[in-house]
Amino acid sequence: MLRQAYGCLTPWQDDPAGYGRAALHLNKSPCEEGVLAELLALLDRRLAYVQRDGESFFDATQNARAARGGDAKAVVWAHNSHIGNAAATAMGWQGEFNIGESCRAAFGDSAVLIGFGTDHGTVAAASDWDEPMEIKKVIPARQDSYERVFRQASVPRSLTDWRSGQKSELRNVLSKPRLERAIGVVYRPETEFLSHYF
Numbered sequence: 001m002l003r004q005a006y007g008c009l010t011p012w013q014d015d016p017a018g019y020g021r022a023a024l025h026l027n028k029s030p031c032e033e034g035v036l037a038e039l040l041a042l043l044d045r046r047l048a049y050v051q052r053d054g055e056s057f058f059d060a061t062q063n064a065r066a067a068r069g070g071d072a073k074a075v076v077w078a079h080n081s082h083i084g085n086a087a088a089t090a091m092g093w094q095g096e097f098n099i100g101e102s103c104r105a106a107f108g109d110s111a112v113l114i115g116f117g118t119d120h121g122t123v124a125a126a127s128d129w130d131e132p133m134e135i136k137k138v139i140p141a142r143q144d145s146y147e148r149v150f151r152q153a154s155v156p157r158s159l160t161d162w163r164s165g166q167k168s169e170l171r172n173v174l175s176k177p178r179l180e181r182a183i184g185v186v187y188r189p190e191t192e193f194l195s196h197y198f
Contacts, residue, residue: 008034020102039063076103080115081182081198089180089198109163117181119151125187139189142197145179 008031012019023029042049042060049057076083078099086092086101103111119141124133141147150158162171179197188195 004034017097020097020099024097024102024105079182079184080117080180081184083113084115084180085113091198112163114159117147117150119147123183123187125183125185127188128186136187136189138183138187139192141181142179142193145181145197146174147181149174149178 009019012022019030029035046057046061049060076099081089081091082098083100084098085104086096086098091098092101100111100113103113118138121138123136123138125136126133141151150160160170160174161167162174181192181196182198183196186195
């Protein structure tokens with residue numbers, strides 16, 4: 001039964017943006033009912049699972065809780081280019097969707113998107129897909145990037161809240177279009193502008 005419920009997601013594994021579009025147009029996930037039913041059944045059998053493998057059950061329980069009820073909360077850990085709002089970038093202008101845009105559409109101001117960036121430092125990344133991980137030096141960010149603006153603020157670490165409210169002046173200053181650097185599994189400093197900025 002579980003395999004069948006999650007099997008509903010298989011056609012979307014190579015087209016997550018298509019799944020997002022379908023969920024937006026249907027106002028719910030096309031696979032939601034089957035997956036939710038399986039998660040509820042999992043919770044009903046929890047005592048037997050705890051005795052067999054408590055740690056795995058704990059992980060599964062947290063996933064189930066995220067899918068239940070109006071008070072449920074979820075944390076999705078994803079790369080900035082996936083969690084940011086695609087509508088505000090070239091990705092969205094080309095008709096692509098991402099997690100951040102889908103969350104904003106579904107949950108409005110209840111969704112909180114947190115991005116991480118750095119001007120310089122080191123990163124564990126490969127030179128190409130399926131190549132070994134290396135510790136690489138991150139070159140200083142471009143002058144026309146958000147990362148450089150934050151460096152110029154001379155605050156070593158910060159959490160900047162862009163949501164509406166009392167910080168409208170800060171929001172207006174930071175809303176000017178700038179480049180953002182995306183460093184993920186692959187980092188190519190020698191072609192950084194073409195490879196890592198959007």
